[in-house]
Amino acid sequence: MEEKQSEVKLFGTWASGYCTRVVLALKAKGIPYRYIEEDLKNKSELFLRYNPVHKKVPLLLHNGRPVSESLIILEYIDEYWNHSPKILPDDPYKRAKVRFWADFYDRKLKEGTVAIMTSRGKEKEKAIEGFLELLKVFEEGIAKDFPEKLTFSNSQPLDFLDIIVGSSACNYEAYNEAVAVVVDPKRNPLFFQWMTALKECPLMKESLPPHDKLVAKMKSFQSRSV
Amino acid sequence: MAEEVKLFGLWGSPFSRRVEIALKIKGVKYEYIEDDLQNKSALLLKYNPVHKKVPVLLHNGKPIAESLVLLEYIDETWEGNPNLPPDPYERAQARFWAKFIDEKCLPALWKALFGEESEQEKAMEEALQNLKMLEKELKDKRLFGGGGGGGGGGGEESIGLVDIAANFIAYWVGIIQEAVGAEILNRERFPVLYKWIDELLSCSVIRENLPPRDKMLAYFISRVQAAKASK
Numbered sequence: 001m002e003e004k005q006s007e008v009k010l011f012g013t014w015a016s017g018y019c020t021r022v023v024l025a026l027k028a029k030g031i032p033y034r035y036i037e038e039d040l041k042n043k044s045e046l047f048l049r050y051n052p053v054h055k056k057v058p059l060l061l062h063n064g065r066p067v068s069e070s071l072i073i074l075e076y077i078d079e080y081w082n083h084s085p086k087i088l089p090d091d092p093y094k095r096a097k098v099r100f101w102a103d104f105y106d107r108k109l110k111e112g113t114v115a116i117m118t119s120r121g122k123e124k125e126k127a128i129e130g131f132l133e134l135l136k137v138f139e140e141g142i143a144k145d146f147p148e149k150l151t152f153s154n155s156q157p158l159d160f161l162d163i164i165v166g167s168s169a170c171n172y173e174a175y176n177e178a179v180a181v182v183v184d185p186k187r188n189p190l191f192f193q194w195m196t197a198l199k200e201c202p203l204m205k206e207s208l209p210p211h212d213k214l215v216a217k218m219k220s221f222q223s224r225s226v
Numbered sequence: 227m228a229e230e231v232k233l234f235g236l237w238g239s240p241f242s243r244r245v246e247i248a249l250k251i252k253g254v255k256y257e258y259i260e261d262d263l264q265n266k267s268a269l270l271l272k273y274n275p276v277h278k279k280v281p282v283l284l285h286n287g288k289p290i291a292e293s294l295v296l297l298e299y300i301d302e303t304w305e306g307n308p309n310l311p312p313d314p315y316e317r318a319q320a321r322f323w324a325k326f327i328d329e330k331c332l333p334a335l336w337k338a339l340f341g342e343e344s345e346q347e348k349a350m351e352e353a354l355q356n357l358k359m360l361e362k363e364l365k366d367k368r369l370f371g372g373g374g375g376g377g378g379g380g381g382e383e384s385i386g387l388v389d390i391a392a393n394f395i396a397y398w399v400g401i402i403q404e405a406v407g408a409e410i411l412n413r414e415r416f417p418v419l420y421k422w423i424d425e426l427l428s429c430s431v432i433r434e435n436l437p438p439r440d441k442m443l444a445y446f447i448s449r450v451q452a453a454k455a456s457k
């Protein structure tokens with residue numbers, strides 16, 4: 001039986017949650033890959049050649065063919081290596097729901113965390129308020145559409161939403177310390193529960209960036225972007 | 227088992243029209259409900275509480291929102307005339323360009339046409355760059371394609387996700403340009419893209435699912451006038 005001979009390279013940066021997503025997906029599926037840390041201040045020629053449109057990480061190079069944009073890479077991984085564990089659900093309606101929430105998370109919540117980091121004083125307060133409102137919407141939506149997330153046990157395989165959300169939100173302690181407390185058990189108990197359980201998952205533990213290094217990185221990003 | 231498909235849409239919305247085009251290509255029977263923006267219907271708020279926008283599809287009572295999510299849902303649910311090709315790499319490319327259109331092209335175009343004067347020049351540059359990239363992706367294909375039976379023969383069966391997603395560029399941009407008196411997209415600057423526009427608009431399933439030009443133009447003209455009046 002022919003084995004899928006594949007050469008997989010991942011261009012990423014250690015602090016990027018978007019890159020962690022791809023790492024998680026590759027590991028979950030047991031796909032061997034070579035990781036290349038890209039210096040975003042000095043992008044390599046290879047990187048730019050295969051990624052001319054956005055010039056961003058993560059970039060997956062599979063048998064020399066580039067795939068970019070983390071959500072798209074995840075779907076690609078699930079479709080090409082379509083063995084279990086499956087990252088996306090099989091049912092079209094459930095697939096539509098995970099895609100909907102992934103889009104909401106990226107467009108509203110992730111953008112929201114950046115807005116907080118790049119604002120000061122009253123503006124920052126407002127950004128935090130706005131973010132928390134959106135987090136509530138997200139939490140309620142997940143509770144309704146994917147109630148099983150709220151009783152997540154780390155013996156389960158990671159799926160699309162776990163990977164997309166956990167890859168950044170599991171670093172909440174670093175964010176709370178460096179920027180602002182936005183994930184706390186009182187305001188968002190269900191979301192908090194999901195993230196704390198997800199954080200303990202072995203695959204997540206080994207793939208997330210180290211806490212102190214991330215705190216330093218976030219603090220420096222904040223101070224540079226007034 | 228009787229199937230019930232309802233679409234909440236807006237006659238002038240490119241996002242809403244995308245979904246109609248996809249449903250029509252698949253031959254899916256659906257009930258269309260025009261949303262009243264001034265008075266967002268209770269049903270719309272019930273089925274899309276998160277974004278409160280059209281299009282929303284109701285399939286056997288289950289709601290789905292976001293046009294690109296809907297295009298994939300439609301492809302996965304109903305057989306025949308797919309808008310995505312079977313190969314995972316080609317699917318990834320189609321999704322990339324559809325996302326590029328929504329996240330980069332459309333906002334830049336909108337800002338270039340309607341934004342604050344101070345933002346317009348920069349937005350114009352960005353829009354031009356984005357359109358050039360899109361045009362480059364077209365290469366020598368008649369359509370972005372990837373749909374149906376594949377092949378470069380053109381025709382309705384080859385319309386793919388990216389062609390549908392780019393409907394705003396093919397139709398709305400020209401109308402809005404006329405209304406605001408700007409010109410970003412023209413045949414001299416974008417000959418390849420214009421060939422694509424001609425090809426796309428020659429497909430009856432596309433043509434028949436666009437808002438009437440004069441009505442759309444009148445809408446945008448009145449919008450421009452309202453914006454001027456409020457200055």
